[in-house]
Each structure stands twice: as structure tokens, then as C-alpha cells.
Amino acid sequence: EAGVVQSPRYKIIEKKQPVAFWCNPISGHNTLYWYRQNLGQGPELLIRYENEEAVDDSQLPKDRFSAERLKGVDSTLKIQPAELGDSAVYLCASSAVGSGEAFFGQGTRLTVV
Amino acid sequence: GDSVTQMEGPVTLSEEAFLTINCTYTATGYPSLFWYVQYPGEGLQLLLKATKADDKGSNKGFEATYRKETTSFHLEKGSVQVSDSAVYFCALSDRKDDKIIFGKGTRLHILP
Numbered sequence: 001e002a003g004v005v006q007s008p009r010y011k012i013i014e015k016k017q018p019v020a021f022w023c024n025p026i027s028g029h030n031t032l033y034w035y036r037q038n039l040g041q042g043p044e045l046l047i048r049y050e051n052e053e054a055v056d057d058s059q060l061p062k063d064r065f066s067a068e069r070l071k072g073v074d075s076t077l078k079i080q081p082a083e084l085g086d087s088a089v090y091l092c093a094s095s096a097v098g099s100g101e102a103f104f105g106q107g108t109r110l111t112v113v
Numbered sequence: 114g115d116s117v118t119q120m121e122g123p124v125t126l127s128e129e130a131f132l133t134i135n136c137t138y139t140a141t142g143y144p145s146l147f148w149y150v151q152y153p154g155e156g157l158q159l160l161l162k163a164t165k166a167d168d169k170g171s172n173k174g175f176e177a178t179y180r181k182e183t184t185s186f187h188l189e190k191g192s193v194q195v196s197d198s199a200v201y202f203c204a205l206s207d208r209k210d211d212k213i214i215f216g217k218g219t220r221l222h223i224l225p
Contacts, residue, residue, distance in 0.1 A: 050211075056210070098211070100213065
């Protein structure tokens, strides 16, 4: 069974430019998460979806970040415009509803210069 | 709100040493508890889990016991190997929803 797939693996952009990350969760997993992991820190939740509904986006900086999960499967996370402080690893994870056990992709390492 | 606190690293041990990484949690409900591991250059992987008090999760020689009375879930291994070098994250998941909260991680470095 394929795991959570994220792309790209690495991205370098200049500040004020837009960037987008893509995630394909494990088939059948209704819950999808986007986390941000700063260097030396644990993952911090940005947004959580149940199917296509964003059920927890309280930590998403909505002035510049947006996310969508069309048809309740793939998801994209966008930053526009990017700031230097957005440099981090962006992790996507998925889980079966009620399991509490998340499976993570390899992440996208974003560097804003 | 819910939170996880784990010992700060880095932790450096010699091969075959005994390992303990402390983890305590704060939760309003009755969470499930997890240890995730992140090997160099790889994504987060679930190492073990426990869903109720006194449960012991185990995998790859690692163990952790869900202690409700001390709100702890310490990770232990009797004899570490160089290949155990990684960052270890303690986490909890509230049963009311699927929100997963992570600790800051503990970097483990095993010397040959």
C-alpha cells in the first residue's frame, strides 16, 4: 500500500513569492493534516480535514496561508506571499477516522530567501 | 489545552546502553499516547502506541507504558544500537477528535 505522498520534496523561493505544496493521503483515510515543523521543534498543526471539511484551522495564518481538499482526497497548501519566517518543513499526514494514528509523508522543505 | 512535555536533547549514549526518554502529558480527556521516530532524512514514523492506562506499547525493542497516575509515557530500550540514532517525538491524540499534539522532540545519538 502506498504511503502519504507529498511534493515537492524541496522548494527554494524568494520572499513575497507564492508557493504551493501537494499531498496525496493513504487511500481510505478520511482525516488529513498539515503540520509545520521548524528546525529543532515538534510538528505544529496548521489545519485538519475530515473529508473535504476543514474541522480545525485555528492555527493557520489565514492572511497568507490557504488550503483546500477537493473531493476529500488530495490536498494543497498555499502560501502567498511567503515570508522568511515561513522556512520550515511542511508535513502532510492522514489517518482513519477515530484511530488517532497518523501516517506521515516525507515532507516538503521550504526555504525562503 | 492539551500538551506534551519531553526531555530535551540531545541525548548521547554508547551502543548497548540503557535508554530512557521521559514524556509527560496534560490532557482534559483520556488520550491515546504515541511515540514517533524521525530517522535522518526520513519522515515521521509511528514507533509505538498505547490507548488506555497501564497499556504497554512495544516495537523494535522499545517500550513505553501508559501511566495515568503520573501522566507519563516514558520511552525505554534495554540496549540501544547505532541505528537507533534519530529524533523521538512523544504525542497524544484526544479521543474527542483526531487532533494529534506533539512534544518538541528528543534527538538521540548513539556512539559505536
